[in-house]
Amino acid sequence: MEKRKFKIRHHVARKLIEHAREQERHVTPEELDDLWKRVEEQVFIEKRKNSRRRILYDTMALSAAVIFFCMFWLGKQFIAYYADDDSIVDFAQYTQAEEATNKDIRLLIPGKKEVEVKETDANIIYSQNGTVVVNSDTITQRETQEKEREFNQLIIPKGKRTRLTLADGTRLWANSGTRVVYPGHFEKNRREIYVEGEVYLDVFRNEDAPFIVRTKDFQIQVLGTSFNVSAYPSEGVSSVVLVEGSVNVKNQQKEQVILAPGQLVDIETGRLHSPRNVDVEPYVCWVKNMLMYVDEPLDKVFRKLNLYYGKEFILESGVAELQVSGKLDLKEKLEDVLHTISFSAPIYCEEIEGRIFVRKKIDMNHL
Amino acid sequence: MQYTLYQNMKDVALWNLVLKGDMKAMSLLYKKHYELLLNFGLKYTSDEEFVKDCIQDVFVKLCTSKRLSSTEYVRSYLLTSLKNVISDKLSSMRLTEDLNEHCFELKIEDTALESLFKGNDEELQLSKKLVDAYKSLPENQRMAIYLRYVKGLSYKEMAAVLNINPQSSMNLVSRALTNLRSKMILDEYLLFIILFFS
Structure with a gap:
């Protein structure tokens, strides 16, 4: 009985499993080949999609890299334009102590012997091939590997003047009692010099490298233009006069003005005044060794003469306030210049022990 | 010759070739186990075309994937993949319906x-x-x-x-x-x- 039951149940279970197996769907080899072809086609499409996506991703990554690089580069440019890298100012102020009461024009190039020029006028040319010519004498062959951060220094005492051509082609006239600090070789995207005293600049135009003139209290940024900077530490008021082009004058408080040609801005103890329109000639004619005055008090004139000729003037009472107008040719001897002044102002001069005393003429008609 | 050699290979050996990017080995595994997969899939739904699409998806994914892992049980791997694809597809297609609809049924x-x-x-x-x-x-x-x-x-x-x-x-x-x-x-x-x- 048990055996029979077992047999029947086994038979049923087996039949059920067989039935289940028979119910299973079969696929012919031909159908399988077709199905596999569909897979292959889809794989091909997917792979192409992926590679397109890859190209897209690669392009995106590349674009991102390019954008990043551009931003980095722009940032660098931005810093070059606007961030104040004070190394040249630091250098100028650090080396200030070196300044001796020398009577000669001195040119200091790092690693070279100091060059002294006895003449009243010096003409210094830095050429792009690395030579420095002083009054037609090649005095040094700069190493091409010279570091950009190595600053040259030009010191012009009272009574002397220098024409300096920088490596970028910018021409600079340095007036008496002036110190100019500049790199022997400019950076690609930034040209920067430091000035103490008075210079007239004819900046060689280079849109990629702004030219920046730093002084103790302010800086001037230009692209290519001609302008005069007067920044004597001994004078309370500095000024920038623009002849042509456009300049941006900025003080340490980041206040700034933009000058149009024919405009002058005074900088008094670091504060910018409003620009005013002027006749530029009197401000720049010193380049041509001229002095031009329109209703100028005599003490100012004699301060200039002190610079140009290196002579000390002692103004007696009543002289300083006298106003003069006219032109002085500074190529002439001092005696002749003084003579010219005495035509337009009631003064006379007397030299006593190297110092010149300026006295008021007694007007006979008023006695 | 090559083909017969392939055909005598065990699943694991074929799978190892697949891991090296051998499409021939993949096609053999496909043909070998297609019926198993199809019938297994049909236990979840009676829609044969749907199951075929799912199997196709499984193999397209396997062929385009760059990170296949090795396995000792190729059949199980394929069945599991199909199970996942089917349940993914079914649940995305019939969100509103009772999940019990997708149960395994013989x-x-x-x-x-x-x-x-x-x-x-x-x-x-x-x-x-x-x-x-x-x-x-x-x-x-x-x-x-x-x-x-x-x-x-x-x-x-x-x-x-x-x-x-x-x-x-x-x-x-x-x-x-x-x-x-x-x-x-x-x-x-x-x-x-x-x-x-x-």
């Missing part, structure tokens, strides 16, 4: 039983009881019995499909059998079946 119609055991009422009654008992088992036990007895997968392969360890898969089957036994008092026959088919 359908055996009463009419089929009647023709199968025609003229033997005792056997017919027995088979109906057995089928009812089978249908009342939990899903994973039903799947285990199907894979084990209808498809002849090993315990290890079953374990891989059900994502349990091999010992658990043995326990699962014996639990399924115990359940059937308690429902059917059919222990000795199923025990026989186990011996018969293992």
